[in-house]
């Protein structure tokens with residue numbers, strides 16, 4: 001039987017065919033999950049076109065900064081999935097461009113708020129709304145996307161790095177509180193991928209080239225490898241794993257000083 005036969009999954013954060021969220025959608029669908037996508041208004045056309053490639057996938061609009069739109073998205077998901085949800089994918093992040101260009105010490109109050117609101121608070125806001133739908137199923141799995149800059153300085157990641165540190169901390173608190181309801185909460189820390197969001201951070205191309213020599217696997221990762229790791233974490237194979245930050249980065253994070261060849 002497919003790993004996710006009969007499972008219901010709601011995915012936030014698909015913008016186009018390069019999105020990590022789209023790779024996750026494909027991995028989950030390949031193992032039998034029924035999907036719904038939530039999109040940001042300006043991405044509607046791309047998301048509808050992608051959803052059409054996975055028969056039965058529903059779509060709904062939601063700006064994660066707007067509580068009413070979050071409420072509506074979860075009401076709609078509840079209608080689609082008969083009041084039940086097994087899997088929530090949070091693959092959403094944004095920082096105003098200036099916050100990724102200027103020095104970190106020049107971070108603005110407004111830019112800091114926006115970055116943490118969209119990239120971090122939105123997970124908490126979604127978890128609260130997904131909770132009753134997962135309780136109706138006797139449990140579930142929530143998954144978010146983070147990045148190593150939460151722990152180590154990656155120049156220019158700036159406020160987004162702070163957002164990722166807060167996101168990882170939020171994963172642990174949510175995992176603790178929801179664990180008694182058999183709801184697991186985890187994060188994948190992905191290596192650098194060429195997506196819309198990543199293009200906002202300067203040096204992405206050089207970093208991807210650096211992976212070819214510095215990562216233990218001597219290569220980059222691709223979106224499908226994150227999708228498959230997400231499939232694992234959302235399936236019963238990972239039923240004892242929660243509060244975890246799992247690296248999918250060809251091993252880059254274990255290195256101190258890399259090969260000088």
Ligand SMILES: NC(=O)c1ccc[n+]([C@@H]2O[C@H](COP(=O)([O-])OP(=O)(O)OC[C@H]3O[C@@H](n4cnc5c(N)ncnc54)[C@H](O)[C@@H]3O)[C@@H](O)[C@H]2O)c1
Pocket residue numbers: 012013014015016018019020021039040043062063064065090091092093094118145146147189190191192193194195196197198
């Ligand atoms: N690409 C990488 O190198 C990389 C590495 C590690 C982690 N990540 C993380 O993966 C996640 C997905 O990013 P991606 O790389 O696939 O890029 P992406 O641009 O395809 O996805 C980001 C998504 O966030 C959505 N979003 C932004 N603001 C929103 C808002 N106000 N309301 C609703 N949605 C909003 C966008 O519409 C988009 O769908 C992000 O959390 C990102 O930080 C990316």
